[in-house]
Amino acid sequence: MSFSGLDRDQLIRWLEETLVPVEPRARFVHHLRARLVRVRGGLMGSAWPLVVAAAATLLILMASLGLILRFLLGLLGALGLLERGRRRSSAA
């Protein structure tokens, strides 16, 4: 059969008969959905370790800050004691 003299309507009809919707395999559709939802859920789940890590870091920072402050206070106290001792000895 020759299609050289095909007119517009014949071509449109031919396209309508040929370009028809195809159905993907049901197994493919279900597996992909399951995979996507699992990954999406996994991504959501992976936010929790981040929150925990951030909270732990904050806690460690605060604890270290307390330690540093105590150390500084101790140092100042020691210096004060030394100074007092020095004054006493110079007054005597």
Added chain:
Amino acid sequence: MPARNNEELDLVRRAASDPAAFGELYERHVRRIYNYIYYRTGNHHDAEDLTARVFQRAMRHVANFEDKGVPFSAWLYRIAHNLVANWHRDQSRRPVVPLDDRVLIGSGGSSHPELEAIESEERALLLVAVRRLPPERQQLLILKFVQRLSNAEIGQIMGRTEGAIKSLYHRTLNSLREEIARIEQSAGRDGDLASGA
């Protein structure tokens, strides 16, 4: 239609944080995206692979989707279009284009195998001609005939006006006719050479 759009937009917003909402979007669009990719690649294996990649990419970037009056499906088609373009680039380095026998469906259940074979050949010829068209013209034909979308809907997806789509459709039909004639001519020449040899 606007109610449906609003409902879909709400779903898209929720999809960024709710797997079930993304699953719902997937169910709504997977068949259309699959069909688009299938007719652009010509085989089920690559259609499945690329469809999976479209939705994986969509899932990663759904939070970045902005409502600019374009439907979510247009966003998905754009991802599919880009992935198919990459696929064609890779294929051109390995020029093997499988033509699935599943493409040749819809023969009408004829009880004559010869007739069926002729119809299959005719369909294959048309599909080869369609695949020789520029990508945007292929996209237009798929959206119009496979997805049965109106010119206005196609315009939204392709980022053109309804009038521009109408004119592109007219030009596409003309170039498809020329392509078919070219294929027939080259097939005739090959036939002459074969019978002469």
